[in-house]
Structure formats: C-alpha cells, structure tokens
Amino acid sequence: MDLRTIGKSIPANVPGNKLPAEINVSPKIYASDNNQSGAVVEIRNLFVTYRGRGTGQPDRQAVKGLTLTVQSGEVFGFLGPNGAGKTTTMNVLLGFVNASEGEASIFGVNVREPIARQRIGYLPELTYYYKFLTAEELLRFYARIFGISRAETERRIDAVLKLVELEAARKRAIKTYSKGMQQRVGLAQALINDPDLLILDEPTSGLDPIGRMKVREIIQRLKNEGKTVFFSSHELGEVETVCDRVAILHEGELKVEGRVNDLAEQHHCNLEQLFLKVIGYRP
Amino acid sequence: MKNIAAVSSIVIKELYRRKDFYVLFILTVLICLVMASVSIFNDHNIIRYLKEICLLLIWVSSLVIAITTTARQIPAERENRTLLPLLAKPLSRTQLILGKFLGCWLACGAALLCFYLFFGLLAGSREHQWPLLSYLQAAGLHWVMLGVVIALTLLGSLVFAAPSSTGTICFVIVSGILLLGRHLNKVALHLPEPRRSILYSLYYSIPHFELFDVRDLIIHNWPPIAWSVCALAAVYAAAYGAVFLIGACLLFRRRALN
Secondary structure, eight states: OOGGGSOOOSOOSOTTOOOOTTSOOOHHHHTOTTOTTOEEEEEEEEEEEEOOOSTTOOOEEEEEEEEEEEETTOEEEEEOSTTSSHHHHHHHHTTSSOOSEEEEEETTEETTSGGGGTTEEEEOSSOOOOTTSBHHHHHHHHHHHTTOOHHHHHHHHHHHHHHTTOGGGTTSBGGGOOHHHHHHHHHHHHHTTOOSEEEEESTTTTOOHHHHHHHHHHHHHHHHTTOEEEEEOSOHHHHHHHOSEEEEEETTEEEEEEEHHHHHHHHTSOHHHHHHHHTTOOO | OHHHHHHHHHHHHHHHHSSHHHHHHHHHHHHHHHHHHOOOTTOTTHHHHHHHHHHHHHHHHHHHHHHHHHHHHHHHHHHTTTHHHHHTSSOOHHHHHHHHHHHHHHHHHHHHHHHHHHHHHHHHHHHOOOOHHHHHHHHHHHHHHHHHHHHHHHHHHHHSSSHHHHHHHHHHHHHHHHHHGGGHHHHHHTSOTTHHHHHHHHHHHSOOGGGGOOHHHHHTTOOOOOHHHHHHHHHHHHHHHHHHHHHHHHHHHTOOOO
C-alpha cells in the first residue's frame, strides 16, 4: 500500500507548497520560505544541559555542540551507546526539552513552534498506549489532532493498520496486545498523518526477530516512498541495511557522520567495528 | 478548540470505561435503597434524613471521582509515555491542560447527572413532589464547584509527581475548606497578630466551596435561590478555576519532558 495514494493532504517538502484547506494552518508559517537548503532537520551548535537535582549534584551536559543536517528523502541513523544524547537530541527536535544553546529547526520552522510538528510522525521508545482504547479509536484520536477529515481518517486508519498488519486486531482493546503489537500500533500512530519526516526512537527495541524484520521492512517501504526517516537504534546491522547516512554520538559529542558506504571505505571496517572504535571500546 | 475537544473526549471515554464511577454509583444506590426501605419510628419526616444522607454520599462520591480522575491524568500520561507521542503532534501544552480540564469536568458532570437523577427519583417517590428548579440549582452549583476542584487537582498533579499524593492532598484541602473554611474568620478574631492577619488572608484567598453547597435547600424543601446569586457564584468559581488553570499551564509549559 502506497501511503502517498491515500488522500495526500500533506504535501512533500517543496518550498512554497501550501497546505490544503482541510488542514487549517497558516501558510505563511507552513511554507517555510526560510528553508532554502532543502534540509528537513537542521541542528546548529546544540547544547543541552540538565541541572543537577538535589544538593551537590552537578549539572550534566547531555549534548555538546551538535551540528547535524538531514536532507529530504534520507534515512538517517542516529547511533551511540546508552546515555550518548540521542534521545535528548530527539526530545529537542520535538520540543520536549529546550536547548541550552544553539538552534534546531524542522522544515525550516523552529522546533518550539507546534506547527513544526504538523508533518512529523514520532515513535517513542517503549510506550504503553491508552489501554482502554482500541487501535482504531487511538488512531482516530490522533488523526483528530492533526485536523484530518473524518472520511480521510477512516481511509488512513485502514491503510496504516494494513501496513503494520494489525487489521484483524483493530477493534481489540490495546491492553490485550503483545509488546510487538503495541510497537506496531505505535508505528501506525506515527504514520496516521502521512508524515514527511519520521522520528523513530529505537523502533525495534524489545521486539523479537520477526517483529524487528517487520519494522525494518516498513522503514524500507517508507524510504522507497521518499519519506525522510531519522531514527536511533542499537541494531547496527539493521542500520547498515536501511540507512543512507549515519551519525555516531558519544558522550554528547558528534564523533562521526557520513554515508554508510563512505565510512566503511574510509575506515576499512564495517559499521559495528567503527562504532566500537569511536566509543573507545577495548575488548 | 478541536484539539481541546479531542483530548477531552479521551478523558470522558476513560471515565466511563473504568470501574470507579460504577462502583461509587452502585454503592450510593444500595445504601440509599436499603435506608429508604426501612421505616424508622413510623415518622414520615424521616425522608429528610434520607435525603441528607443521599446528598452527602453524592457529594463524597463526586469529590472522589473528580479528584481521582483528574489526579491521574498527567502523571499517567508521563508514566506510560503517551505524553510524548501526544505532544509530538501539533498540540500545545496549554491545549492539553485545557483538554484534560474540560474532559474531567464534563465527565464529572455526566456522573453528577446520574447521581442527581437517582436522588430525584428516590426523593420524588417518597415525597410525591418534584422541586425540579431546586434540584437543577443544587446540581448546577455542585458541578460549577467541581470545576474549581478539578482545576486545583490538575495544578496539584503538576506539583506532586504521584497521583496518590496529589489525590490525598487535594482531598484534604477540599474537605478542609468545605468543613472549616467558613469558620476561619471567626477563629482569626480570637488570635493575636500576626497570626490573625495570616488567617484572615487565608480566609480571603481560599476558594469557599461551602458557597456552592445548597443541600439544605432541597432537604428542607426551601424555595429556589435567585438566579443572580447562582450567576455570581459561577463567576466566583470561574475566577478561581482560571487562576488554577493558568498556574497549571505556566508550570507545565516550563517543564522538560525527558
């Protein structure tokens, strides 16, 4: 199922494009004429400092001077060990955490503007969706927030549930879902607005090999449809398979960034070996 | 507005899919029906006591429903991490707070309607008279007061992390105001300075929930109060509700969601 064919009400990232009337957004902000570079995600000299809680706890710098650009249509892998600052960076992009210094924009719009999130789909790590709702009701709720019309909502629900293979369970309460099904319903909610940019925080975390393969297939499919995907993962094999470019973050600093093939040639090793080298792992 | 309505619809759905309301409603019905079936001393005026107990149960149940429903809204969203995908949509934090408030208030309104319908049926079947206007005023003022309680609890849920602590503290505050609020100025009269000023300022700054308690009106079948008084009470509640909601919005806007 090509998601672009199901009521394409949110246009691709073409500067000057206007939203159709059904999504009531100020075209002045949306058109983002300042987004001349074609970059979907732009992070410039980003610093995030968390204040120490309690007495004697020092402040902690989670991200240190990160500069990053993700181009339209790219699948970008955001790598790093636990605590490297990946989720913090994503949280800044989504407006959950304020940058201490630096700037971040999505489609040329400052990430602090709610309108910047109109064309984004986001899948957080390990989320337990409203247990008292069914998948269908959950997707209807999120579609309502995007201002998608009723007829369009029903079409999109059918399409995304088919894509994540949850059609048979659409009327079942989410509390009866397995972990893999919950993750897939999460992916469905991230796709309900047919986003141009998908931000996925460890989408395969906690899934069995089949579940992981399915998520990978979906990312591949989205890539073929020209979507921009920005995702973090610890599964380096999967990153190598689906990503165009990767960045490796360690202790809040960007260590390596580039195309997967170029990095392999440059460093004469595969992604896993490069990752271990960058984080200074000695067996 | 559509975003606020969307968020509130989820809160309403949650209330009627959980057991809390049904348990409290069935309990109230059972207690009242058992009491109504017993004729004590063959006294026909016993209906006043029955009405009083029924209304007390309704007040306690409605406060429990309002406080517990509201106290878990934001903490549960944080705990289950549903707050993240929700705020990753074009939904502002202020809209989320307003949606939660509206949802809780409407859900409590629906619950209150069921309680007062039962009360009306019970009292009407025993008294054979239907002072609908008085019932309407009592239920309306009760609902308006719950709006202030919900706004206060929403603010509390952003200050205290655990729903249980928010619930307990808010329940103590609301019960304290209901029981003691009207007497604070009298107590202040007998205190030396500066305690007198402190208590007076507390008396004038707390929302006086007892102003909305017109149970006596229907217990003793007194005539309805003037609508202008009801309107004034609604304005008073709206002012306090707005203060608590603005506080909640400001607090939530500054909070990092990591």
